[in-house]
Amino acid sequence: MRRFISHKTINLISQTTTSSISSSSPSPNSPSLSPNSPLTSLLRFFSTLHPSSPDSMASDYSATPITMDNINPKVLKCEYAVRGEIVSIAQTLQQNLKDNPGSHPFDEILYCNIGNPQSLAQQPITFFREVLALCDHPSILDKSETQGLFSADAIERAFQILEQIPGRATGAYSHSQGIKGLRDTIASGMKARDGFPADPNDLFLTDGASPAVHMMMQLLIRSENDGILCPIPQYPLYSASIALHGGTLVPYYLDEQTGWGLEISELEHQLKTAKSKGIDVRALVVINPGNPTGQVLGEANQREIVEFCKKEGLVLLADEVYQENVYVPDKKFHSFKKISRSMGYGETDISLVSFQSVSKGFYGECGKRGGYMEVTGFSPEVREQIYKLASVNLCSNISGQILASLIMSPPKHGFIQVGDESYESFSAEKEAILSSLARRAKTLEDALNSLEGVTCNRAEGAMYLFPCINLPDKAIKAAEEAKTAPDAFYAKHLLNATGIVVVPGSGFRQVPGTWHFRCTILPQEEKIPAIVSRLTEFHKKFMDEFRG
Amino acid sequence: MRRFISHKTINLISQTTTSSISSSSPSPNSPSLSPNSPLTSLLRFFSTLHPSSPDSMASDYSATPITMDNINPKVLKCEYAVRGEIVSIAQTLQQNLKDNPGSHPFDEILYCNIGNPQSLAQQPITFFREVLALCDHPSILDKSETQGLFSADAIERAFQILEQIPGRATGAYSHSQGIKGLRDTIASGMKARDGFPADPNDLFLTDGASPAVHMMMQLLIRSENDGILCPIPQYPLYSASIALHGGTLVPYYLDEQTGWGLEISELEHQLKTAKSKGIDVRALVVINPGNPTGQVLGEANQREIVEFCKKEGLVLLADEVYQENVYVPDKKFHSFKKISRSMGYGETDISLVSFQSVSKGFYGECGKRGGYMEVTGFSPEVREQIYKLASVNLCSNISGQILASLIMSPPKHGFIQVGDESYESFSAEKEAILSSLARRAKTLEDALNSLEGVTCNRAEGAMYLFPCINLPDKAIKAAEEAKTAPDAFYAKHLLNATGIVVVPGSGFRQVPGTWHFRCTILPQEEKIPAIVSRLTEFHKKFMDEFRG
Structure with missing residues (x-):
């Protein structure tokens, strides 16, 4: 033994x-x-x-x-990279600070690496949480104390949702695409958003958007000869998923000079190059608003993209999870479904998958893992295969499904009849979050642009800034000697000096020879001034040290 | 246009x-x-x-x-198959019944195809739902009305859990393995169960057990030359996952004659056969208690299995999601971790992954999609790769994580000090469900064994019976003419005559030439007599028609 x-x-x-x-x-x-x-x-x-x-x-x-x-x-x-090595170092530093306060020139780690709003003290939307709690424990719905604790419309909404769930069983596996009544609600919300109908049978509810992306990659990728066009810089879920499914990422570069513009000529060039290497390009990923780049596509540009996919026979995979995060008055979110339908393309004309999530927007409910994809333009036979993939995992979590329905049907204003009781407080919470995010984005953008050798496009949308850092030769040489990418070298120094965690641009890929980092706009607004001054001070010292 | x-x-x-x-x-x-x-x-x-x-x-x-x-x-x-074609037919019949009552010789569809207790009116455990609701809407925790609506220990537990979540943020992405404090709780529960320590760093919390199974298959399978030993009959998640990851399912047959016994000689035989075909067999899947077969492995048998994996260098993938579902006094669940540790095998001696889920047991919280795997006996380098796979999807849903902690740390009896307020009601709910399941299993087992040509092993555990039907030649011929498997032919006739939905044995695979079906023991107890009489009447007619 x-x-x-x-x-x-x-x-x-x-x-x-x-x-x-x-x-x-x-x-x-x-x-x-x-x-x-x-x-x-x-x-x-x-x-x-x-x-x-x-x-x-x-x-x-x-x-x-x-x-x-x-x-x-x-x-x-x-x-x-979003959860990669630099985050590990930050966690070690955080433990150091806890075990040995004063051991570093800062007293807290500021996680600007990930779009995780509630981890940085953003509060959940009250109405949404009321409904979730009531659906989790429906037996209190009829109790008198409940009236004192929950808003009337949250109670009513919970009753409505329970009616939509067969047997009111929030603890049962649902239909593999999600509860039909909740899909009806989401489809109505999409119709109200787009002005074009959405079919609840086209919706697949998933545990956040990530599993939906994996499902499509699994469907499309047969071998390394299958390619997926992805923006560079890109959200690394795409490169990770393509790698896991054994395909080839075909890069197309966003044009930093024109505010991360998406040029059709670049798509055509990269498609041609890939084809010449024997790659069968199957789909185009577009992230709008952009991650990590924060741009919001213009309507005319979106039409060109749809036309390109139509002409080249590509599936359009539209990552639209930041659709509620637009901060500038001259830009507006338009779904690719709306754009393609308004161009006259119907169900059988173009293959389009749109991803949405409860993790972003003003709600930021990352931990709830709710999301969905709308799948249009696939034959019934192929769609059944997608259904089969969904059914192997049975269904997504019901709280996430409920939340997905809530974000697409929030409390309503009473224009003619009496509005929902929660409408005022809901709108105030939403407005406070979005306007604060817009202010934070602008403050950080301005601060970054004031730094020597740094240029930063507007965060028109999403939750990130992606500044370009023109590093001195001496810093690049030092990075080479340390066998690291120059932007990782910079990010590491920034972390050690200030406790600010950003993700080096190399984690998202970038034009070779350029260096960036991604920084979220999510720290609490009152902390932004300190971040700006810490960053400014650090940058000056860094440049002084390496200017040569 | x-x-x-x-x-x-x-x-x-x-x-x-x-x-x-x-x-x-x-x-x-x-x-x-x-x-x-x-x-x-x-x-x-x-x-x-x-x-x-x-x-x-x-x-x-x-x-x-x-x-x-x-x-x-x-x-x-x-x-x-569990969500396959026969379920589609049942759904069509259900719609028929709704649109046109009286159109079939039954007035409801009885779904005995899937282990989904709450869809068949099993009520959730009150304490668990109280805690979940409070964690979803923590701002009511301090309100006086809350005391009237929730038990004191649920309130206390919610406070404890919130303290374990960084920033009390139930809406934030957690650590990719799950919230550390919740993993601590689960590890304590496992230690109490097994008498051997569990390390919270070995736990990966997932959206139900299915994603955990996929993660391991993804790690282990490189090509179709990689094989995974799976029991036949098996739960089709395994065949589906192996197919999706491009590997080879290496079958080993359970011995129906000895109550679905797992014979080491059969494992050895199949391993040898697979090796002779050039298959690199990497892991052994064991489902205990068995699905669809319902057997509970004996301790001595488990030791042999551990020894076999050790000797042959196989990863032991232990599906232990039915660990709370044991209905016979002569059998007891032992985790493979406990067995291997009690044999003296430590962390570096044997590679063992155990899967657990909140969907089964007496709680049956399928819709919450909570689960976890305990990963032991993998080098730190390999484990980091598993961590990376988990991190690509960020984390599992927090409500599912909380529930996973609750099932491993339910309200406690007060032996010395005062017990938890909910202990009595919790125990009563648990006991009522488990004892009723045991009675249902026995009634259905007896009924099946009383049918001509049907033999049914005990449902010692899990939620299923898997009877063998010795079909008359005439029925087999008729099935052949209808181009269907004989057991699917039988199941289809059963559905059309009675509204009872079972899954044909072919969906789980079986010894060639034998025919079975899987029937859950989950319909409400008051419906069991009607099911028995409908089934008995149908079977007699079927046999009369096809006896020849």
């Missing part, structure tokens, strides 16, 4: 640092990450900073069958 | 029938579904029953790029 070997606690996160590098070794034809890519260098750099802990080194796993050499190489190839 | 073609409403579900067949055409070397498999025949049979609706046939999708010929063939290969 062997002796029981007690399991050493392993700090998984701090070790994420080491693995992806020594072992990542992507295959030579890897389209997503070459051994010399900035990301690989970045990872290599961090690996030198965080050696494995002695504890884990002491454990000998040689008797276990699964090693880095025999796992699925597609998993190795996949990267996700 | 093209004219807008209004989108014809398509009944997705009733059409699932047609697609998978004409186009499924699995490749000749498909390990999971051959063109002549019973499942394929079954699908083909149903396709003749449900022609496409005229509406959808009228739509011409020839201008859209995605066709059945150019989607990922792995998607075509994947099948999931």
Whole structure:
């Protein structure tokens, strides 16, 4: 009988640092990450900073069958910078601060790396949470105390929703596409938004938008010869999902000079290049409003994009999760469904998938994992295959489904009849969040543009700024010596000096030779001035040090 | 400008029938579904029953790029019978009954096809729902009315949970493995269950157990040369996931004669056969308690299984989602973790993944999509890759995470100090559900065994019976003529005569030449006598008709 070997606690996160590098070794034809890519260098750099802990080194796993050499190489190839190495370092610093206050020149870590509003103290929308709580515990709906605790329209809405759920069973698996009554509500909301009908049978409710993206990639990608056109810079879910499903990311570059413009000539050029390499390009990903770039597409541009997809026989995968996040008066969100229908393209003319999420907008309910995709322009036979994929996982979580219906049918103003009781407070909460986000975006944009060598496009929408940093040669050389990408080198210095966490542009890809970082606009408004001054002070020192 | 073609409403579900067949055409070397498999025949049979609706046939999708010929063939290969064709027929019948009452010889459809307790009127556990509602809307926690509506320990528990969530933000993305404090709670519950410690860093919280299974398949399967040993009959999530990830299902047959016994000699035989075909077998799936077979493994048998995995270098994937569902006094659930640790195997000796879910047990919270896996015996480097896979989807839903913690730490009895206020009512709810399930299982088992040509093993655990039907030659011939599997032929007749929905054994696979169906024990107890008499009457008529 062997002796029981007690399991050493392993700090998984701090070790994420080491693995992806020594072992990542992507295959030579890897389209997503070459051994010399900035990301690989970045990872290599961090690996030198965080050696494995002695504890884990002491454990000998040689008797276990699964090693880095025999796992699925597609998993190795996949990267996700938003939760990558720099965040691990930040978490270590945060622990340091907790264990040893005063050990760093700042007293808190400011997470500007991820669009996670409620983690930075944004409060949930009251009406939405009231309805969710009542649906979770319907037996209090008839109690008198409930009237004192919940708004009347939240109680009414909970009753309505329960009526839409077969057997009022919020604890049952639903239809694999989501509860039909909730899909009806969402479809009505989409019709009100677009002026064109939406069919509830076209909606697939999912645990956030990510599983919907995976489902489409799974459907479309057969081999590495299948390509997906993705914007660069891009949200790394796309590169990760394409890598996991074994396809090829075909990049198209957004034009930073024209406010991250999406040029059709660039799409045509990249499509032609990919085709010449034998790649069968199957779909075009468009993120509008943009992530990480924050631009909002103009209507004319959207029409060109639809026309391009129609002409080239591409599925249009429209990431529209930031549709409520538009901060400038000269821009407006238009769904690609509305654009294509207004061009006269109907169901059988164009294949269009639109992704939406409860995680963004003014609600920012990331933890609820609600979302959906609207699938149009696929034959019934192909759609049944999508349905089958959905059914293998049974259904998405019901609270997320309810929330998805709520964001598309919030409390209503009473124009003719009496409005919903919560309308005023709901509107006030919504307005306060969105106007504050707009102010924060502008303040940070201005601050970034005032820095030496930094240019930053407007955050017209979404939750991010993506400034370009023109780094001095000396900094680039120092980064090279540290075997890291220059923007990762900058981000690391920024973190160590200020506690501000941003994601290096290399995590999103960028025009080679340019350097960026992504910074969310989400820290509480009262913290923005301190962030600006910390950032400004750091940047000046950094430039002074490396100006040469 | 093209004219807008209004989108014809398509009944997705009733059409699932047609697609998978004409186009499924699995490749000749498909390990999971051959063109002549019973499942394929079954699908083909149903396709003749449900022609496409005229509406959808009228739509011409020839201008859209995605066709059945150019989607990922792995998607075509994947099948999931639990939500397959027979359920579509049942839904059509249900609509018929609604539109035209009295049109069938029964007045309701009895869904015995899926383990979805709350869809069949099982009520949620009050304490769990109280805590979930309070965590969804924490601002009522301090209100006086709340004391009247919620139990004191639910309020206290909600406060505790909120303290465990950074910033009390139930709407924020959590750590990709799940909220650390909740993982601590689950780990404590596992330790109390097993008598061996569990490390919260080994836990990955997921939206139900299905995504966890997919994650492991994604990690382990590199190509069709990688094999996963699965029990036959099996829960079709496994065959579906293996097909989607492009691997090979290596079957091992459970021995129906010994109560679905798991024989090591059979494992050895199948492993050897697979190896001789060049298959690299990577893992062994064990479902305990069994689905669809309902057996509970004995401790000695579990030790043999652990020893087999250790000897052969296989990852043990232990589906333990029915761990609370054991109905017979002579059997007891033991986790494979407990078994392997009690054998002296520690963290670095054996690779073991255990899956758990909030969907089963006495709670049956399928719609909440909570679950987790405990990952032990993987090197830190490999585990970081699993963490990366989890991080691409950010995190699982927080309500599901909270519920996962609650099922592993329910209200406590006060042995020495005062117990939790909800303990008595919680225990009564739990006991009522489990004892009723045990009675239902026994009644149905006895009824099935009393039928001519039917033998049914005990439902020692889980939620299913899986009787063997010895069909008369005439019925088998009639099924052949109808181009369907004999058990699907039987299930279809049963549905049309009684409204009872079961899943043909072919959906789970079975020893060739034997025929079964899976029937849940979940209909409300007061409906069981009617089910028994309907089933008995139907079976007699069926046998009279086909006895020859």
